Amino acid sequence: xxxxxxxxxxxxxxxxxxxxxxxxxxxxxxxxxxxxxxxxxxxxxxxxxxxxxxxxxxxxxxxxxxxxxxxxxxxxxxxxxxxxxxxxxxxxxxxxxxxxxxxxxxxxxxxxxxxxxxxxxxxxxxxxxxxxxxxxxxxxxxxxxxxxxxxx
Amino acid sequence: xxxxxxxxxxxxxxxxxxxxxxxxxxxxxxxxxxxxxxxxxxxxxxxxxxxxxxxxxxxxxxxxxxxxxxxxxxxxxxxxxxxxxxxxxxxxxxxxxxxxxxxxxxxxxxxxxxxxxxxxxxxxxxxxxxxxxxxxxxxxxxxxxxxxxxxx
DNA sequence: ATATATGCAAAACTTTTGCATACAA
DNA sequence: TTGTATGCAAAAGTTTTGCATATAT
Numbered sequence: 001x002x003x004x005x006x007x008x009x010x011x012x013x014x015x016x017x018x019x020x021x022x023x024x025x026x027x028x029x030x031x032x033x034x035x036x037x038x039x040x041x042x043x044x045x046x047x048x049x050x051x052x053x054x055x056x057x058x059x060x061x062x063x064x065x066x067x068x069x070x071x072x073x074x075x076x077x078x079x080x081x082x083x084x085x086x087x088x089x090x091x092x093x094x095x096x097x098x099x100x101x102x103x104x105x106x107x108x109x110x111x112x113x114x115x116x117x118x119x120x121x122x123x124x125x126x127x128x129x130x131x132x133x134x135x136x137x138x139x140x141x142x143x144x145x146x147x148x149x150x151x152x
Numbered sequence: 153x154x155x156x157x158x159x160x161x162x163x164x165x166x167x168x169x170x171x172x173x174x175x176x177x178x179x180x181x182x183x184x185x186x187x188x189x190x191x192x193x194x195x196x197x198x199x200x201x202x203x204x205x206x207x208x209x210x211x212x213x214x215x216x217x218x219x220x221x222x223x224x225x226x227x228x229x230x231x232x233x234x235x236x237x238x239x240x241x242x243x244x245x246x247x248x249x250x251x252x253x254x255x256x257x258x259x260x261x262x263x264x265x266x267x268x269x270x271x272x273x274x275x276x277x278x279x280x281x282x283x284x285x286x287x288x289x290x291x292x293x294x295x296x297x298x299x300x301x302x303x304x
Numbered sequence: 305a306t307a308t309a310t311g312c313a314a315a316a317c318t319t320t321t322g323c324a325t326a327c328a329a
Numbered sequence: 330t331t332g333t334a335t336g337c338a339a340a341a342g343t344t345t346t347g348c349a350t351a352t353a354t
Contacts, residue, residue, distance in 0.1 A: 022314070025333070040179045057335095059318095060336070061298070078264075085235070085318085085319085092293045100286045102286065111280045120269060124266055124269060129252060129297055132252055134298065136252070137298070139294065141291055142275045142292045142293075145286045146286065146289070179308090200341095211343095213309085213310055216307095216310080236342090236343070
């Protein structure tokens with residue numbers, strides 16, 4: 001996916017640079033959170049993260065780490081299906097993509113963006129935005145449906 | 153916008169039919185909530201609704217009304233920018249559309265969908281979904297940027 | 305009569321914050 | 330040594346629920 005980093009090291013370097021640019025440090029906590037997010041593509045909830053991290057990080061610290069990472073442009077917060085936020089590595093790190101969202105269980109899966117279509121959407125976006133007084137910076141598509149784990 | 157209702161009466165009728173189909177009644181509360189949502193297009197928060205309704209409906213009743221309307225397919229719940237849900241009349245009532253979202257203040261504005269593009273997106277969606285074990289039922293685009301009320 | 309709807313108060317949940325302590329540049 | 334980061338406990342904010350009462354079919 002365009003913008004993706006081949007190795008974890010490269011990714012961590014990029015994260016460190018962005019944190020530094022924001023006057024923040026790359027601490028152990030933050031490194032682990034990025035690691036957990038990098039493990040699998042797609043947005044994760046805080047519950048899923050604590051889980052993946054083996055409860056190594058207290059809740060408040062985890063939230064603070066995520067807030068800093070978001071502020072530094074390393075992580076994006078989104079989608080709050082049922083009032084729970086989901087966090088994933090930002091597009092500058094993993095490339096432009098969209099989401100398949102299960103309307104039943106809320107599971108979210110990344111899908112690669114489709115080049116031509118995205119360009120067309122961006123053109124449309126700028127036009128629509130101009131009319132409504134928005135400066136459109138990007139777009140995001142949710143493909144909504146049911147996943148195979150939620151039969152019926 | 154395809155699917156829109158010309159008069160409030162037509163809209164209320166459609167709502168009543170859907171509620172009835174779900175074994176629910178069209179009560180005064182529910183009628184008022186639909187009225188408030190119909191007044192202006194675009195998703196509203198619960199705070200905005202209580203406001204628009206002049207505090208006529210207790211919070212818990214408002215939440216319950218919205219839950220029933222969502223269940224009946226009359227209202228959609230979405231977006232929860234900063235942990236606050238937004239509700240709007242469902243696409244079966246107001247037609248397919250997308251959203252301009254201000255990344256600063258969270259304001260959301262409806263934009264008409266663009267016919268050709270939406271068809272292309274749906275084709276892509278089905279293909280992508282099939283590969284990942286999702287049955288895709290629809291799509292939704294967020295155009296993210298800054299609105300004119302939030303100068304940089 | 306019987307199921308559905310409402311209102312109040314209390315609870316549940318996610319997320320944020322105050323403050324004292326620990327750590328890093 | 331000065332600013333940044335952490336952890337605990339407490340708070341804040343939104344949304345849900347229990348239960349008794351009222352309403353509609």
